[in-house]
Amino acid sequence: MGYKALCLGLTCILCAFYIFTPIPENIEEPWKVRIMDAAIKTTSLVIQNDPEFKNKLKAQALIYPGLQLVDVSMPSHRENEHGPLLSRKLAIKLACLYFTRDKALPQAMMKNQHMPYGSMHLFKLVNWSTFLPEKYKKNHVYTEPIIGKLNPSYSILLDSRLSPLAANDSQLRNLPLTYILTCKHDILRDDGLMYVLRLQNVGVKVSHDHMEDGIHGALSFMAAPVYLKLGIRIKDKYINWLEENL
Numbered sequence: 001m002g003y004k005a006l007c008l009g010l011t012c013i014l015c016a017f018y019i020f021t022p023i024p025e026n027i028e029e030p031w032k033v034r035i036m037d038a039a040i041k042t043t044s045l046v047i048q049n050d051p052e053f054k055n056k057l058k059a060q061a062l063i064y065p066g067l068q069l070v071d072v073s074m075p076s077h078r079e080n081e082h083g084p085l086l087s088r089k090l091a092i093k094l095a096c097l098y099f100t101r102d103k104a105l106p107q108a109m110m111k112n113q114h115m116p117y118g119s120m121h122l123f124k125l126v127n128w129s130t131f132l133p134e135k136y137k138k139n140h141v142y143t144e145p146i147i148g149k150l151n152p153s154y155s156i157l158l159d160s161r162l163s164p165l166a167a168n169d170s171q172l173r174n175l176p177l178t179y180i181l182t183c184k185h186d187i188l189r190d191d192g193l194m195y196v197l198r199l200q201n202v203g204v205k206v207s208h209d210h211m212e213d214g215i216h217g218a219l220s221f222m223a224a225p226v227y228l229k230l231g232i233r234i235k236d237k238y239i240n241w242l243e244e245n246l
Helices: 003-018 043-048 075-079 088-096 104-110 189-201 229-245
Strands: 059-063 177-185 206-215
Touching: 059 229, 075 189, 088 104, 177 189, 177 229, 189 206, 206 229
Parallel strands: 059 177, 177 206
Antiparallel strands: none
């Protein structure tokens, strides 16, 4: 995955000790509670499939997560291309910083022409025409990402640790109790919606909240100078899930 990605994952775990969202008092071991935002989305899959940590994670909570880089032209990418808050262009730029500063990669991703040869087997795992609820497909037409256009190619794009939604069923089956919250007005909406179904299909217990008036990043706006009641509602839903499941 690369040194930067490893450091990001470790930082995610360390930050759990200082998370700003208050943890319910009835949680006996609060240091084991970790909340993940879109930028640090892959850590649970990496840890759960590491032999040293296997079966030690009790639960994972994913708040409007980004879960794949295989197909970046899903309905939510098209409908929310310019935000609010997180635009498609910015999301792609931030994702690329995980492993390269090559400007050719984000340019190719904007055209959905970034996947290397040998990646077609992943397309069925992130095919929104298969896994996305009908109400969100609308009149969008599915087209596969175009392969082999980028030189040099990035084999890391095939790594399921970078794109948990592209993990196979046997990998997903190992994941613990999962909470997922998605927002309608978010380019990452479809990643979360599809992940819910894929986890349910392999028997993982999933709790899912969807905010029809939600926007990406709302959880960050719960205090002055920018105050959103939406952020409070998202926080309350997450805390309620913690109280019921941990």
